[in-house]
Amino acid sequence: MSLLDDHLTSKAPNDAPATGAERGRGRAGLRTWPPSLLVGATLFGLILITLILTPWIMPHDPAAQNLADRLAPSGATHPLGSDHLGRDVLSRLMDGGRFSVSIAAITLLICAVSGTLVGIVCARRGGKFDEFVMRLTDVLLAFPEIIVALFLVAVLGTNYGTLILALVIGGWTPFARLARSVALEIGSHDYIEAARALGCSSSFIMFRHILPNALSPLLAHTAVRFGHKLITVGALSYLGLGIQPPDADWGSMLATAQPYLTKTPGLIIYPGLAIFVTALSVTLIGQGLNARRNQRG
Amino acid sequence: MAELLTVENLAVHTGPRPAEKIVDGVSLTMGESEVLALVGESGSGKSLTAMSLVRLLPRPLTAGADVLTLDDVDLLRATDRSMDQIRGGRIGMLFQQPKHMLDPTSTVGAQVAEPLRRFRGMNRAAARQATIELLRDVGVPEPERRARSYAHQLSGGLAQRVMIAAALAGQPRLLIADEPTTALDVTVEAQILRLLAAKKAELGMSILFISHDLGVVSSIADRIAVMYAGRIVEQGPAGEVLTAPQHPYTRALIECSLLRPGPSGELCSIPGHADSALRITSGCRFRPRCTATHDAHIEHQCAAAEPALATQSHATRCWIGMPTQVKEPA
Numbered sequence: 001m002s003l004l005d006d007h008l009t010s011k012a013p014n015d016a017p018a019t020g021a022e023r024g025r026g027r028a029g030l031r032t033w034p035p036s037l038l039v040g041a042t043l044f045g046l047i048l049i050t051l052i053l054t055p056w057i058m059p060h061d062p063a064a065q066n067l068a069d070r071l072a073p074s075g076a077t078h079p080l081g082s083d084h085l086g087r088d089v090l091s092r093l094m095d096g097g098r099f100s101v102s103i104a105a106i107t108l109l110i111c112a113v114s115g116t117l118v119g120i121v122c123a124r125r126g127g128k129f130d131e132f133v134m135r136l137t138d139v140l141l142a143f144p145e146i147i148v149a150l151f152l153v154a155v156l157g158t159n160y161g162t163l164i165l166a167l168v169i170g171g172w173t174p175f176a177r178l179a180r181s182v183a184l185e186i187g188s189h190d191y192i193e194a195a196r197a198l199g200c201s202s203s204f205i206m207f208r209h210i211l212p213n214a215l216s217p218l219l220a221h222t223a224v225r226f227g228h229k230l231i232t233v234g235a236l237s238y239l240g241l242g243i244q245p246p247d248a249d250w251g252s253m254l255a256t257a258q259p260y261l262t263k264t265p266g267l268i269i270y271p272g273l274a275i276f277v278t279a280l281s282v283t284l285i286g287q288g289l290n291a292r293r294n295q296r297g
Numbered sequence: 298m299a300e301l302l303t304v305e306n307l308a309v310h311t312g313p314r315p316a317e318k319i320v321d322g323v324s325l326t327m328g329e330s331e332v333l334a335l336v337g338e339s340g341s342g343k344s345l346t347a348m349s350l351v352r353l354l355p356r357p358l359t360a361g362a363d364v365l366t367l368d369d370v371d372l373l374r375a376t377d378r379s380m381d382q383i384r385g386g387r388i389g390m391l392f393q394q395p396k397h398m399l400d401p402t403s404t405v406g407a408q409v410a411e412p413l414r415r416f417r418g419m420n421r422a423a424a425r426q427a428t429i430e431l432l433r434d435v436g437v438p439e440p441e442r443r444a445r446s447y448a449h450q451l452s453g454g455l456a457q458r459v460m461i462a463a464a465l466a467g468q469p470r471l472l473i474a475d476e477p478t479t480a481l482d483v484t485v486e487a488q489i490l491r492l493l494a495a496k497k498a499e500l501g502m503s504i505l506f507i508s509h510d511l512g513v514v515s516s517i518a519d520r521i522a523v524m525y526a527g528r529i530v531e532q533g534p535a536g537e538v539l540t541a542p543q544h545p546y547t548r549a550l551i552e553c554s555l556l557r558p559g560p561s562g563e564l565c566s567i568p569g570h571a572d573s574a575l576r577i578t579s580g581c582r583f584r585p586r587c588t589a590t591h592d593a594h595i596e597h598q599c600a601a602a603e604p605a606l607a608t609q610s611h612a613t614r615c616w617i618g619m620p621t622q623v624k625e626p627a
Binding site (some may be wrong): 025189193194196198200201209213 | 352354378382384385394399400401412416464467
C-alpha cells in the first residue's frame with residue numbers, strides 16, 4: 001500500500017476537521033501503539049538506562065579478581081555469582097553490555113545512513129552507477145560477515161575500529177537495497193514529478209521529498225537489524241575477534257564460560273540471556289513500527 | 298506581438314532514435330499574455346507535447362525539435378541544471394490530480410515556499426510570510442492555518458489552489474496547465490478557471506492550457522490548437538475554430554461536446570479509435586474515422602498525403618476546402 005493512498009484514505013474517520021488540521025502525523029499517543037512496540041520500547045529503555053548508569057550502579061569492579069571466591073553461586077555479594085577468576089558476573093555483564101550495545105549501535109548507524117544514501121542515489125540516478133552498486137551489494141552479500149571479520153582481524157589486528165569496519169563492510173548493503181526499492185516506488189508518485197515541474201533540483205527532491213517518505217520503512221528495518229548486529233558482535237567476540245581480556249562483552253563472556261558449562265551454567269545463561277533479551281526488545285520495536293505503518297496503510 | 302514561446306517541428310519518439318514518433322511535426326507560437334488551448338482526445342499527444350517543452354518526458358521517451366525557444370532562451374541547448382531554473386522559474390506547471398501532486402509528508406506551506414526560496418532568494422521567515430500572502434491571493438481561506446496542513450487534509454479544489462500558488466511563486470512567464478480542472482467538480486472548475494484568468498490578466502503571463510473539454514476551453518482560450526494522433530490538425534483564434542471549424546475532427550469534437558442527441562437519439566460519438574491512427578503511415582491520419590463527404594478527387598489526396606499546416610492565423614490539415622491549385626502535385 002502506498003504512502004500516498006494511506007494519506008488519502010486515512011482522512012475521514014479520526015480527524016475531526018477542526019483539530020485535524022493542526023495535528024501532525026503519527027502523534028496518536030501510546031494507546032494506539034501495537035503491543036510489540038510498547039513491550040519492546042519498555043524493555044530496551046530499561047536496558048539502556050541500566051547500561052548508561054553502569055559506572056555508578058555496578059556492585060563491583062568488573063576486572064577485580066578474587067580467586068578465593070571463584071565460581072561462586074548467586075548470593076548476597078555476587079547477585080549472579082562469580083566467574084572462574086572470581087569476578088562479579090553482574091558487574092561484568094553490565095560493563096560488557098556497554099561495549100556490545102554501543103558497537104552494534106554505531107555500526108548500525110553507519111550502515112543505515114550510508115546504505116540509505118547510496119540506495120536513494122541509485123534509484124534516482126539509475127543507469128550504470130545503479131547497476132554497479134547493485135552488483136557490488138550482490139558480491140558483498142555473498143560473503144558472511146564472520147569471514148570478512150576474520151580476514152580484517154588477520155590484517156589489522158583486533159580493536160574497536162576493526163570490528164566496526166568488519167561489520168560495516170557488508171552491513172550497508174541491505175539498507176541500500178531497501179532504500180533503493182522504496183525510493184523507486186516513491187519516485188513514481190506524481191508529487192515527485194510535480195516537484196520537478198516546480199524546479200526542485202534532484203538533490204532537493206532526494207532529501208526533502210523522497211527521504212522523508214522513505215523514512216518509516218527504513219526505521220523499522222533498522223530496528224530489526226539491530227538484533228542481528230548484536231548477535232554478530234557476540235559471535236565475533238565469542239570467536240576471540242572482538243574485545244580482548246580483561247575487558248568483557250557478552251560474546252567473550254560466553255566464550256570464557258565454556259569450560260564451566262556443567263558446573264556453573266549461570267556463566268553461560270546470563271550473558272546469553274542478555275543478548276537474547278536485548279535483541280528481542282529491539283526486534284519487537286522494529287516489528288511494532290512495521291505494524292503501525294501497516295495499521296495506517 | 299512579441300513571441301514568448303516558439304516551437305517548430307517538435308517530435309516525441311518512443312525511444313532512442315530512430316523510433317516511432319508519437320508526436321510529430323508540432324509547431325506552436327505563443328505571444329505574451331496569451332492563452333493557447335491544446336485540445337484533443339486522450340492519447341493525442343497533448344500532454345507529451347507539454348512535457349517535452351520542460352524536458353519532463355517519462356523514460357524512455359525522447360523529444361526533438363528544430364526550434365524550441367522561450368523568450369530568448371534556447372530550450373534545446375539548455376543544460377539540465379539550467380532547466381531546473383526554468384521549470385518553476387520561467388515555466389510553472391499545473392496538473393490534473395492536484396492532491397497527488399503534493400508531497401504527503403510535507404506541509405502545504407513548505408511546498409509553496411520551496412520555489413519562493415529557490416527563485417526569489419527569500420529567507421525562511423520571508424518565504425513563510427509570502428507563502429501566506431500567495432495562498433490568500435489564490436483564494437485559500439484561513440491561509441495561516443492552511444499553510445500548516447497536509448495534502449490529505451485538503452479538498453481537490455483547495456489542493457489545486459495550493460498548486461497554483463506554488464506554480465505562481467516563481468513568477469513564471471508561461472504556465473502550463475495540464476487538464477487542471479478535469480478532476481474537479483463543475484462549480485469548483487469554474488472557480489479555478491476564473492482564478493487562472495484573473496491571474497493571467499494580473500501577472501501578464503501566458504497559459505498553455507491542455508484539455509479535452511471544449512466547453513472549458515471556450516471560456517478561457519484566446520487561440521486553440523486541436524491535436525489528433527500526435528499532430529496538430531487545426532489551429533486558429535478560439536472564436537473562429539469553435540464557430541467555423543475547418544477540420545472534420547474539430548467539427549466532430551464540437552458536435553460531441555454539445556451533448557446533443559443526434560437524429561437517432563444517441564449521443565454523438567466519433568467512430569473508431571485514435572490509437573489506430575498511429576499505424577497509418579501515409580495520408581491523413583483521421584481518414585479511417587472521417588465522416589466528411591469527399592468527392593473522388595479529394596479522396597485520392599487524403600490517401601496520398603497529409604497537407605502541411607499553413608502559417609496563416611486559422612489553418613487546418615484537411616484537403617477539403619483547400620484551394621486545390623496550391624497543393625496539386627505537379
